[in-house]
Amino acid sequence: MSGYFLYHSIGTFPGKAKHMAAALAEFSSVWSAEDDGQWPAALAARQRFIEAWTRLIEAPRGTLTTAENVTSALYSLIGGLPAERLAGKRLLVAADCFPSLHFLLAGLAERFGFMLDTVPLRPGESWVRDEDFIARWQEDVGLALITFVTSTASHRCGVERLAAHGRAMGSIVGVDVTQGIGVAPFSVAATPLDFVVSTSLKWLCGSSGAGILQVAPELLATCRPELRGWFSQPNPFSWDLDAFAYADDARRFDHGTPAILASLASLPGLEWVEKTGIDAIRAQNATLVERIISAALDNGWTLRSPLDARERGGSVMLGLPQGGEAARIIASLRNERLYCDARGTTLRLSPGMVTTEAAVEALIAKLEEHIGSRHRRAS
Numbered sequence: 001m002s003g004y005f006l007y008h009s010i011g012t013f014p015g016k017a018k019h020m021a022a023a024l025a026e027f028s029s030v031w032s033a034e035d036d037g038q039w040p041a042a043l044a045a046r047q048r049f050i051e052a053w054t055r056l057i058e059a060p061r062g063t064l065t066t067a068e069n070v071t072s073a074l075y076s077l078i079g080g081l082p083a084e085r086l087a088g089k090r091l092l093v094a095a096d097c098f099p100s101l102h103f104l105l106a107g108l109a110e111r112f113g114f115m116l117d118t119v120p121l122r123p124g125e126s127w128v129r130d131e132d133f134i135a136r137w138q139e140d141v142g143l144a145l146i147t148f149v150t151s152t153a154s155h156r157c158g159v160e161r162l163a164a165h166g167r168a169m170g171s172i173v174g175v176d177v178t179q180g181i182g183v184a185p186f187s188v189a190a191t192p193l194d195f196v197v198s199t200s201l202k203w204l205c206g207s208s209g210a211g212i213l214q215v216a217p218e219l220l221a222t223c224r225p226e227l228r229g230w231f232s233q234p235n236p237f238s239w240d241l242d243a244f245a246y247a248d249d250a251r252r253f254d255h256g257t258p259a260i261l262a263s264l265a266s267l268p269g270l271e272w273v274e275k276t277g278i279d280a281i282r283a284q285n286a287t288l289v290e291r292i293i294s295a296a297l298d299n300g301w302t303l304r305s306p307l308d309a310r311e312r313g314g315s316v317m318l319g320l321p322q323g324g325e326a327a328r329i330i331a332s333l334r335n336e337r338l339y340c341d342a343r344g345t346t347l348r349l350s351p352g353m354v355t356t357e358a359a360v361e362a363l364i365a366k367l368e369e370h371i372g373s374r375h376r377r378a379s
């Protein structure tokens with residue numbers, strides 16, 4: 001029985017340890033060989049990662065590159081935009097965006113001359129409604145950052161509708177797909193967006209350090225990233241100090257020597273998702289999530305995720321009673337080898353491919369003990 005409910009955090013797949021170990025062992029032997037084969041092999045491995053991601057989101061070739069994490073990917077993009085796209089404009093974001101991105105944007109606002117406008121949650125609600133986001137989105141919005149699936153409610157936004165509104169307003173529209181990619185359908189071929197940021201953790205089951213930035217060709221052509229270096233050039237070995245030039249593809253967002261290990265360690269997860277298929281991953285996840293939701297409804301637990309599956313990512317969040325409860329419940333579940341986490345009084349549950357139905361039943365039984373069970377009270 002696997003009681004792994006942490007797909008919103010790291011993510012895993014059957015055979016992950018073996019596949020990662022093989023990839024890293026192969027890299028170790030290439031990297032340690034006393035020859036000159038290191039960089040061609042390492043850069044080719046990174047390229048396989050870039051291509052796997054490009055296929056995954058159906059992006060045009062040459063529009064995607066690596067970043068250490070989502071925050072740094074967003075920083076690279078912002079620092080590359082023509083000044084007039086942000087100066088004197090609003091940058092629209094929702095209060096349930098990933099906090100790290102809000103911290104970054106709040107710190108950049110003054111220097112880039114934009115006003116950070118944060119759409120609030122309605123009192124007592126757990127996610128920002130799409131209609132509230134749209135109501136605040138007028139033509140003075142230079143850039144809007146959308147969260148595809150939120151980390152606190154697993155609310156999946158209507159990305160198509162938001163992107164269409166953004167196009168009509170003439171804004172740059174970016175989306176953070178971190179919590180949804182790999183479990184919910186997403187494609188920039190189907191839904192044109194100006195940029196995408198993500199990590200390879202969560203449903204893609206990769207390692208930390210393997211973020212990505214994808215920029216649509218029209219926007220990419222206008223970007224001159226301030227975070228730049230020798231790898232931003234068409235030829236990194238062009239070392240003439242007066243002849244710096246940007247590569248005409250996503251390599252312009254590269255800077256110093258690229259990190260390789262994270263791409264390499266994440267590729268097995270990406271390949272597993274590609275081989276398994278999002279539909280199969282989603283179907284298995286949906287069965288387990290629906291079981292948890294029906295137990296929650298049955299028992300009168302507070303749901304902090306949308307009831308409608310079309311508005312949900314792969315997680316289900318439950319509201320816990322106030323005061324020291326969360327840590328105690330998580331510790332008690334851990335004793336039963338059931339692994340989840342909490343943010344404040346929100347318990348986050350994300351069953352995936354390794355999570356068994358028996359573990360879901362065990363989880364529900366434990367939660368009935370901790371949060372309460374209508375059946376027990378009735379009997």
Ligand SMILES: Cc1ncc(COP(=O)(O)O)c(C=O)c1O
Pocket residue numbers: 008009068069070071072097098100147149150151176178179198199211
């Ligand atoms: C929606 C979302 N965005 C971004 C991140 C991670 O951001 P970073 O890679 O900058 O740490 C997470 C991680 O939990 C997330 O849930």
